[in-house]
Amino acid sequence: MNPIRKKRLTLIGLMIAGIGVATWLALNAFDENLMFFFSPSEVVEGKAPEAHPFRIGGLVQTDSVKRKPDGLTTAFSVTDNAEAVTVEYTGILPDLFREGQGIVAMGQLNQQGIFIASEVLAKHDENYMPPEVAESLKTAHDEAVANPQPQASIQ
Known part of the structure; x- marks a missing residue:
């Protein structure tokens, strides 16, 4: 695999993981503060x-x-x-x-x-x-x- 492609793929993977963690943190905070x-x-x-x-x-x-x-x-x-x-x-x-x-x-x-x-x-x-x-x-x-x-x- 081309080193530039490998770098891009790693960067995209890290971005997706970061978005996933941020989404999980936001939903977790929302669930804790939700009051019916x-x-x-x-x-x-x-x-x-x-x-x-x-x-x-x-x-x-x-x-x-x-x-x-x-x-x-x-x-x-x-x-x-x-x-x-x-x-x-x-x-x-x-x-x-x-x-x-x-x-x-x-x-x-x-x-x-x-x-x-x-x-x-x-x-x-x-x-x-x-x-x-x-x-x-x-x-x-x-x-x-x-x-x-x-x-x-x-x-």
Whole structure:
């Protein structure tokens, strides 16, 4: 083989290997930083990953906020009006956090099925709701209208 051809072939091989390594590094970084959104109904159904961080969003359920004795840990339930998931967060909650408000929490599920949040975001005014939360609430409402549950009568 001609030495010039051999040099060109080596250079092309190194370029292809470099592009391959760069592509692998980019895809690996993208996979590590990818964070999906799940509604409480999807989490209860088991669609959410157990060992990977994700976002959960919905409304803070009324009378569900409980503060732990350490003063920083708060447990509350997030609902999409169909299912509810318990969320535990250690830190200072946003000023707009309260019962009945829309929130998005980032974190992951523990072995007991409790969502351990690393960050909690509250909606910033009464007109705004993250699109994922609005869609999951609308879907849960549509399913409840299509499949009404019989209500227990109070005697």
